[in-house]
Amino acid sequence: xxxxxxxxxxxxxxxxxxxxxxxxxxxxxxxxxxxxxxxxxxxxxxxxxxxxxxxxxxxxxxxxxxxxxxxxxxxxxxxxxxxxxxxxxxxxxxxxxxxxxxxxxxxxxxxxxxxxxxxxxxxxxxxxxxxxxxxxxxxxxxxxxxxxxxxxxxxxxxxxxxxxxxxxxxxxxxxxxxxxxxxxxxxxxxxxxxxxxxxxxxxxxxxxxxxxxxxxxxxxxxxxxxxxxxxxxxxxxxxxxxxxxxxxxxxxxxxxxxxxxxxxxxxxxxxxxxxxxxxxxxxxxxxxxxxxxxxxxxxxxxxxxxxxxxxxxxxxxxxxxxxxxxxxxxxxxxxxxxxxxxxxxxxxxxxxxxxxxxxxxxxxxxxxxxxxxxxxxxxxxxxxxxxxxxxxxxxxxxxxxxxxxxxxxxxxxxxxxxxxxxxxxxxxxxxxxxxxxxxxxxxxxxxxxxxxxxxxxxxxxxxxxxxxxxxxxxxxxxxxxxxxxxxxxxxx
Ligand SMILES: O=C(O)C(=O)/C=C/C=C/O
Numbered sequence: 001x002x003x004x005x006x007x008x009x010x011x012x013x014x015x016x017x018x019x020x021x022x023x024x025x026x027x028x029x030x031x032x033x034x035x036x037x038x039x040x041x042x043x044x045x046x047x048x049x050x051x052x053x054x055x056x057x058x059x060x061x062x063x064x065x066x067x068x069x070x071x072x073x074x075x076x077x078x079x080x081x082x083x084x085x086x087x088x089x090x091x092x093x094x095x096x097x098x099x100x101x102x103x104x105x106x107x108x109x110x111x112x113x114x115x116x117x118x119x120x121x122x123x124x125x126x127x128x129x130x131x132x133x134x135x136x137x138x139x140x141x142x143x144x145x146x147x148x149x150x151x152x153x154x155x156x157x158x159x160x161x162x163x164x165x166x167x168x169x170x171x172x173x174x175x176x177x178x179x180x181x182x183x184x185x186x187x188x189x190x191x192x193x194x195x196x197x198x199x200x201x202x203x204x205x206x207x208x209x210x211x212x213x214x215x216x217x218x219x220x221x222x223x224x225x226x227x228x229x230x231x232x233x234x235x236x237x238x239x240x241x242x243x244x245x246x247x248x249x250x251x252x253x254x255x256x257x258x259x260x261x262x263x264x265x266x267x268x269x270x271x272x273x274x275x276x277x278x279x280x281x282x283x284x285x286x287x288x289x290x291x292x293x294x295x296x297x298x299x300x301x302x303x304x305x306x307x308x309x310x311x312x313x314x315x316x317x318x319x320x321x322x323x324x325x326x327x328x329x330x331x332x333x334x335x336x337x338x339x340x341x342x343x344x345x346x347x348x349x350x351x352x353x354x355x356x357x358x359x360x361x362x363x364x365x366x367x368x369x370x371x372x373x374x375x376x377x378x379x380x381x382x383x384x385x386x387x388x389x390x391x392x393x394x395x396x397x398x399x400x401x402x403x404x405x406x407x408x409x410x411x412x413x414x415x416x417x418x419x420x421x422x423x424x425x426x427x428x429x430x431x432x433x434x435x436x437x438x439x440x441x442x443x444x445x446x447x448x449x450x451x452x453x454x455x456x457x458x459x460x461x462x463x464x465x466x467x468x469x470x471x472x473x474x475x476x477x478x479x480x481x482x483x484x485x486x487x488x489x490x491x492x
Contacts, residue, residue, distance in 0.1 A: 016198035016211070091196055146490075147485045149485050153180060154180070170473060175482045219246070264424030266426060281318075282427065291399065349364065349381060355392060423445045427452070459476075
């Protein structure tokens with residue numbers, strides 16, 4: 001069931017600290033969610049190792065890395081991108097072994113974006129302009145004001161299990177581009193591609209202490225020891241909103257800057273004048289991609305009443321046509337990340353029925369009649385019939401499930417979409433250009449796609465409001481978070 005190319009099939013997954021691959025005392029299992037079998041052993045970093053990584057980062061800032069020119073640093077980032085591309089198949093096999101995601105998802109999204117993130121921030125940092133002003137005051141004094149950027153220092157990066165390489169490098173690349181050093185704690189569910197990245201960094205000649213990697217868990221473990229370490233200068237985290245709150249409380253003690261990309265309960269608005277086939281195809285992707293485990297996925301769909309029944313029927317047909325199974329067999333949809341997460345998703349499937357939902361399709365687990373029955377698979381599921389106050393309409397499930405409800409007017413659609421504690425992403429399907437811009441401008445989200453989903457330009461502001469996060473990533477937004485500007489005023 002797992003491709004022989006899994007890089008850690010015969011060796012332990014280690015931490016990477018101060019330029020060396022190191023093992024702690026304890027190990028934990030890395031489980032392949034396709035079959036429920038142990039894929040590898042992972043070395044868990046203890047508190048001393050976390051402290052060592054932070055200290056190694058501090059030393060690196062004073063070493064060659066801290067003295068390196070911006071142009072030189074950008075060349076290093078490009079070498080890292082080339083290293084990922086050179087080991088593309090290793091990264092894909094590692095990502096699939098950890099997550100069970102489809103071959104298509106890994107090879108067209110996750111791994112390409114790992115390299116693209118480094119290339120994007122190498123060129124963005126190289127071209128970055130800092131503001132300067134010629135100042136003429138009424139009293140006759142004049143000056144030149146210009147800003148310079150310095151790195152924050154040692155940045156703690158806590159990255160999630162859904163798009164492991166993509167979301168870790170989305171933070172590591174701009175942090176390094178701005179001259180910082182990083183200590184990365186990937187999710188305990190997905191240690192493999194993070195460790196391959198350490199191997200690529202090592203081979204690319206990134207100085208010791210610049211990129212550090214510590215494996216382990218969150219609360220009362222590696223993640224907490226890292227975020228609470230008094231000598232880190234900033235924290236960036238992507239994951240659940242509740243964890244974001246806990247990290248924020250820890251960061252408050254040292255008034256550390258935080259960048260959070262958190263949960264979502266994203267809505268899609270489907271107007272009767274939409275290109276129906278395009279809306280269906282786009283919504284199949286936005287609901288079921290990565291087994292619904294993308295913070296940008298659609299979990300609430302509002303459809304203009306004249307096409308409501310037709311839309312529900314068509315989406316259900318497409319959901320039932322999805323092939324579910326082993327990623328290496330080319331299945332459209334793999335399992336969820338773990339049996340623990342599957343329990344959570346199935347609890348919402350059960351809750352939906354208790355809340356009175358109509359289960360249009362799905363609602364349980366597929367039966368394979370073989371080893372895949374040990375995997376963390378669920379059926380793609382479509383619900384209707386719930387009100388806005390239902391927990392399945394308000395709470396993030398993070399699985400291949402959506403609820404569809406009708407609306408009768410544009411204003412009602414906007415109100416329904418915005419009636420959420422989250423504010424990350426929205427999708428609007430309409431042929432009416434005026435309506436597209438009018439409705440998009442009223443979405444209380446950080447991101448709006450019109451007649452698209454997950455089309456990404458890495459220069460754009462990316463992130464959410466309300467419970468969906470603090471700050472934006474992407475382009476200058478990342479460069480600003482990972483640097484401290486100093487304004488210098490020189491009298492003329
Ligand atoms: O596409 C991106 O840059 C990104 O950050 C995606 C985030 C998805 C979170 O689940």
